[in-house]
Amino acid sequence: DTAVSQTPKYLVTQMGNDKSIKCEQNLGHDTMYWYKQDSKKFLKIMFSYNNKELIINETVPNRFSPKSPDKAHLNLHINSLELGDSAVYFCASSPWRDYYEQYFGPGTRLTVT
Amino acid sequence: LAKTTQPISMDSYEGQEVNITCSHNNIATNDYITWYQQFPSQGPRFIIQGYKTKVTNEVASLFIPADRKSSTLSLPRVSLSDTAVYYCLVGDPGHGSSNTGKLIFGQGTTLQVKP
Numbered sequence: 668d669t670a671v672s673q674t675p676k677y678l679v680t681q682m683g684n685d686k687s688i689k690c691e692q693n694l695g696h697d698t699m700y701w702y703k704q705d706s707k708k709f710l711k712i713m714f715s716y717n718n719k720e721l722i723i724n725e726t727v728p729n730r731f732s733p734k735s736p737d738k739a740h741l742n743l744h745i746n747s748l749e750l751g752d753s754a755v756y757f758c759a760s761s762p763w764r765d766y767y768e769q770y771f772g773p774g775t776r777l778t779v780t
Numbered sequence: 781l782a783k784t785t786q787p788i789s790m791d792s793y794e795g796q797e798v799n800i801t802c803s804h805n806n807i808a809t810n811d812y813i814t815w816y817q818q819f820p821s822q823g824p825r826f827i828i829q830g831y832k833t834k835v836t837n838e839v840a841s842l843f844i845p846a847d848r849k850s851s852t853l854s855l856p857r858v859s860l861s862d863t864a865v866y867y868c869l870v871g872d873p874g875h876g877s878s879n880t881g882k883l884i885f886g887q888g889t890t891l892q893v894k895p
Contacts, residue, residue, distance in 0.1 A: 671823070702885075708865060710824070710885040757823050767814040767869070771823025 670694050671772035673758050679778045680748055688743045688775045690758030698722070698766060699741035700759040701733060704774070710757075716741055717763055745777075753779045784868050789890040798855045800889050802868030805849050813844060813851045814869040818888070824867060828853070855891075863893045 671692045680686055692699065700723075701713040714733040715723035721733070730746045741760075745752060755776050759769040785803040792798045804813070812831055816824035828835055830842040830851070841854040855862060865888040 708888050708890075710867060710888070712885070759823070767812050767829045767871075768826045769824075771825070774821070774823055 671758055671760055671770050673756075673772040673775050675775060676773065677776050677778075679780065681780055682748055682750060684748050685744070685746045686748060686777070687745070688756055688758075688777075690741050690743070690772060692739055692758075692760040692770070692772075694760055694770060696760040696762050696770070697738050698761050698763045699735065699738075700761075700769065701741065701743050702757040702759065702771075703727075704755045704757060706754070714741075714743075748779045750779050753777055784870050784885070786866075786868055786887060786889045788887065789892065791892050791894060792858055793894050794859055795857050798858050798862075798891060798893075800853045800855075800866055800868075800891070801850055802853070802870075803850045804868070804870045807848050807870055811870050813842070813848075815840070815842065815851075815853045816867040816869060816885075818865045818867065827866075858891075858893045860893050860895060863891060865890050 674689045678686060698717045700715045702710055703713055704710045712723060713725050713727050716735045718738060719735045732744045733741060734744060735741045741758060755774045757774045758772040761769040783806060790800060812829055814829040815827045817827050818824040828837055828840045828842045830844050832844050832848060835842045843852040853866060867885050867888045869885050
């Protein structure tokens, strides 16, 4: 049983396209996150949702829009993709009180050509 | 905003104890310190968390001095399978109003364990 799953695992697309990455967790957590990891392994938080409410919204282009249809899902939509968006995107979840113990998904490697 | 600084890389040999230090001079009162481990092509995995003094679990120990401006992850008797990137995370999720929570990862320390 996969705790935090992401689809797709790999995503190759051209500049200017719009794409989505889906994330689902079956841990019963009420908080979910999106992180971006670049080629130098820097791991930066992008968004955090608690009970479908946006809690953390780091300085990311507004081309990125998270959507949380329910507590178990947090999807990431990216419009007008650019070369610099190429990275690995990780979804994570945690209980609100134990935010420090986050469970990460396997990552989605996005390549923009 | 608590920025963190870690060594970029460290080498060790099997059976040795490894200590990785993270500096976080601007840590806030509500911030906790957490360490994660990441293997290639996988998401980070929680190792240990603490607020002050010393915390120990089955895989590691975390030492935090009284001023909390740094923390040290200690891995006893490492093996080849401990070769990974280790991240120090300092933050507070924020409570109440939106956009007040900040979670900052360090740049990670690549630990290479040699036979």
